[in-house]
Amino acid sequence: MTTEVAHHSIHIPKWKKDEIEDIKNLITTHSSVGIVGVHGIPSSQLQLMRKNLRGLADIKMCRNSLIDRALDDSSEDVKKIGKYVEDQTALLFTNENPFKLYKILDTGKTQAHIKAGGVSPKDIVIEKGPTSFPPGPIVGELTGAGIPAGIEGGKVVIRETKTVARKGDVVDAKLASILARLDIRPVDLGLELRAVYEKGMIYESKLLSVDETQYTANLTTAVQRAFNLSINSAYPAKPTISILLTKAASQSRNLAINAELIIPDIIDVLLSKANAQMISLAKVASQKDANAIGGKLKEKLAAAPKEEKKPEAAKAEVKAEKKKEEPKETEIAAGLGSLFG
Numbered sequence: 478m479t480t481e482v483a484h485h486s487i488h489i490p491k492w493k494k495d496e497i498e499d500i501k502n503l504i505t506t507h508s509s510v511g512i513v514g515v516h517g518i519p520s521s522q523l524q525l526m527r528k529n530l531r532g533l534a535d536i537k538m539c540r541n542s543l544i545d546r547a548l549d550d551s552s553e554d555v556k557k558i559g560k561y562v563e564d565q566t567a568l569l570f571t572n573e574n575p576f577k578l579y580k581i582l583d584t585g586k587t588q589a590h591i592k593a594g595g596v597s598p599k600d601i602v603i604e605k606g607p608t609s610f611p612p613g614p615i616v617g618e619l620t621g622a623g624i625p626a627g628i629e630g631g632k633v634v635i636r637e638t639k640t641v642a643r644k645g646d647v648v649d650a651k652l653a654s655i656l657a658r659l660d661i662r663p664v665d666l667g668l669e670l671r672a673v674y675e676k677g678m679i680y681e682s683k684l685l686s687v688d689e690t691q692y693t694a695n696l697t698t699a700v701q702r703a704f705n706l707s708i709n710s711a712y713p714a715k716p717t718i719s720i721l722l723t724k725a726a727s728q729s730r731n732l733a734i735n736a737e738l739i740i741p742d743i744i745d746v747l748l749s750k751a752n753a754q755m756i757s758l759a760k761v762a763s764q765k766d767a768n769a770i771g772g773k774l775k776e777k778l779a780a781a782p783k784e785e786k787k788p789e790a791a792k793a794e795v796k797a798e799k800k801k802e803e804p805k806e807t808e809i810a811a812g813l814g815s816l817f818g
Contacts, residue, residue: 497546501547501551504547509575510568511534511568511674512558512562513582513671514564514668515565517666518666526667526668534573535569536568536569537570539568541563544566545562561671561672569670575673575680579686582668582670583670583686585668586665587666588663589664590653590664591656594649595648595664596648597647597648599644599663601663602638602641603624603635605637607629607634610632611631619635622652623639625637670682708720734746734747
C-alpha cells in the first residue's frame with residue numbers, strides 16, 4: 478500500500494505540487510480562509526472582483542481536487558472547511574473579520590440577467606403597467622411566455638401582475654429572452670461566501686448574514702433591561718452606582734423623617750413638621766372651645782324666664798304712644814297764625 482502511494486505521488490506534476498504548497502502557505506499566513514462559489518460569474522466580472530478586493534483579500538482559483546489535497550495536509554480545524562468545497566469553488570484569504578468580509582462581498586454584488594437553463598434565485602414577478610415597446614410581435618412573445626399583454630395608447634402594456642417563475646424553477650430560453658428584453662435582473666452576481674474559517678471556528682454564511690439595524694436594536698434593548706435590572710435589584714455596577722447611591726440616600730432620609738429620628742441632617746424638617754402640627758392642633762382646640770362656649774350661652778338664654786305684660790298695661794302703653802304722636806290743638810293754631818302773620 479505504501480509503495481502504491483509513493484509511486485502515485487511521483488507522478489504528480491510539479492505545477493500541482495506548487496499549487497498545493499501555495500494554498501497551504503496562504504492558509505498559514507492569513508487569519509481567515511473562506512470558501513466561495515463562483516458559478517456563473519464571467520471571467521471579466523471575476524477579474525473586476527479581484528481588483529476591488531485587492532489589499533483586502535486574495536482570491537485563489539484552482540481545481541477542487543487540489544483544494545481538497547491542500548486542506549487535508551492542514552490542521553484538523555482547517556480540514557473541516559473542506560465539506561463546503563463543491564461545484565465551482567475558489568478560496569479567499571484575508572485578515573479581516575468574517576462578518577466584515579461577508580458584508581463587503583454582499584454589498585459588492587451586482588444585478589444580472591438570468592440565462593437560459595438557469596435556476597431562479599427567487600420569485601420573479603412582472604408588474605402590471607406600460608412598457609417601452611411599440612406595438613409589434615413582442616405582444617405575441619409576451620403572451621407566449623405566459624405574460625398577459627396588449628396595446629394601449631400606442632404602447633405595449635402588461636395587463637396583469639404575473640409571477641413567471643418561482644424560487645428554484647429552471648428558466649427556459651423563451652422566458653430568459655423576455656426577461657432580458659424587459660431588463661429584469663433577478664440574479665445577484667458576485668462571490669457566494671459559503672463559509673469562513675477563523676481561529677478554530679467555522680462560520681457559515683447564514684451566521685454571517687446579520688441585520689445590523691435589528692442587531693443594534695437588540696443590543697440597545699439588552700442594555701436598557703440590564704440597567705433596569707441593576708437598579709431594581711440594587712446590584713452595584715459602574716453605570717448604575719451613582720443612581721443607586723442617590724436612591725439609597727433619598728430612602729434613608731424619608732425613613733428618618735417618618736421615624737422622627739433626631740439627627741442633624743433632618744432636624745430642620747422635624748421642627749417644621751412639629752410646628753405645623755402644633756398650629757393645626759391649636760386651631761382645632763380653639764374651634765372646639767368656641768363651639769362649647771356658644772353652646773352654653775344658647776342653653777342659658779333658652780332657660781331664662783320671659784316677662785309677660787297684662788292686657789290693661791299693654792293698652793295703656795298703646796294709648797300713651799298715640800298721645801305722643803298726635804299734635805295738640807294749640808300747637809296747630811300757633812302754626813296757622815305764624816303763616817298769616
